[in-house]
Amino acid sequence: MDFPASVAGAPLLSGEPPFRVLLVDDEPLQWTLVQEILSGSGFELEIAADGLQGLACLGRSDFDVILTDRRMPGMDGDEFCRQVRRQPGLAMLPILMVTGSTASSDLLAGLSAGADDFLGKPYNPVELLARVRVAAQRKRAMDQLDNTESTLFALARMVEAKDENTGDHCSRLAHKAVGFGLALGLPSPELQALRRGGVLHDIGKLGIPDHILLKPGALTDEEWAVMRQHTTIGYHLVSKLRSLRLTAPIIRHHHERWDGSGYPDGLAGEAIPLLARVFQIVDIHDALTFERPYKPAFSEAQARAILEEERDRGWRDPALVRAFFDWIGRDPGWADPPASPTDDLGVQLYASLSSAD
Known part of the structure; x- marks a missing residue:
């Protein structure tokens, strides 16, 4: 199946890389919609046509946010979330799940599987952009915290090595x-x-x-x-x-x-x-x-x-x-x-x- 691998957005600030978003969805129409919403807004989008492709993308690249459909053939969104959360280092990666269902049982199943938030179909462009941006900013803040802790731990090791x-x-x-x-x-x-x-x-x-x-x-x-x-x-x-x-x-x-x-x-x-x-x-x-x-x-x-x-x-x-x-x-x-x-x-x-x- 042919589909665009990525769409680059403008950087957020001078010298700061764009937020990297992984879209996991089997519908080409959704690829186009998300590309249009995120294009030029400081995002870089990579697309996976199903859960297995999404896991492969995560294995070779780092992302700030995952945007995944819930209903997909083969591996559905819930199982994809479970697989992501089992990967080393991905426990805190934000996952936004897209669903047309408003049933509380479906939402609870998605949260239990590892989703952080939900977006309804059809997309509200303003809501999608805002939710993705907030999730990505939170992820970058957590990354910065990890970097600060790592530096402190390394410095402590250097004190010990003296x-x-x-x-x-x-x-x-x-x-x-x-x-x-x-x-x-x-x-x-x-x-x-x-x-x-x-x-x-x-x-x-x-x-x-x-x-x-x-x-x-x-x-x-x-x-x-x-x-x-x-x-x-x-x-x-x-x-x-x-x-x-x-x-x-x-x-x-x-x-x-x-x-x-x-x-x-x-x-x-x-x-x-x-x-x-x-x-x-x-x-x-x-x-x-x-x-x-x-x-x-x-x-x-x-x-x-x-x-x-x-x-x-x-x-x-x-x-x-x-x-x-x-x-x-x-x-x-x-x-x-x-x-x-x-x-x-x-x-x-x-x-x-x-x-x-």
Whole structure:
């Protein structure tokens, strides 16, 4: 079947690429209508005559929006949506489904299959243009957010790489913190925050001079005052990102103490955010059980004794210390590394940056 592969629209702003729209529809008349509506409005349209062709297009190109008919021969719109949502990286790609039905059962089936919104047939040109544009702008905003997060994760990896003695500390913390969070019954958003905290908790060390950060010997009081600023520097780096709203307090408060003697804010007891208290126990335990320039790797028994001593001194949340050792005692695989990197948002970008000429 012959049909035009693409129709280019004018860029939205100088230097900004047009929104890329994939139209999946078996009716040539609809191709023409959508081309006329979107042409010259900052869109680039690619057409697939059925669901299988649509999946093939998604496999070779990136798009900002999918516009799909619901009733098509072979793979209908609902099944096409399900197939799209199963593809890696396409969970957030906006899908607008076109249907002539107004039955609530049909609309519910489309939403359940993965559609984000519906457009009625016949098209209202103004509505079609507005809906597609809003969906595409939202997708670009999400892409920008992903890029910002990825950059932060890559920078955090570079901080870790400066210190050859920490090894895979960040990846271990991300994995173990999530495991502890699961044992505590924390909900998914908080588990995600712990995962991100594992990688980003020391990102504020970007602002610490190397002669202090990498000093082999003990720090002076003045140098410690500078080093402690990494918590607030890191907090300010991420606090404006809504997606890191739950992670930012981990970065700021993971050096607070239960009795209020920690930093940067001297918070005490339950005034210290729960996720920061959960994270710091995992962080301390990992630091104790791995070798550092100033200490050997301690045994599990030694690490437990030190953490319990800190609990008795009033530094750690007693209930969480007890819960931590209960967890690792009943789960023999608690420290097993994940099958794939837990900081996937940044690990590839870090690799590309660190290997660049």
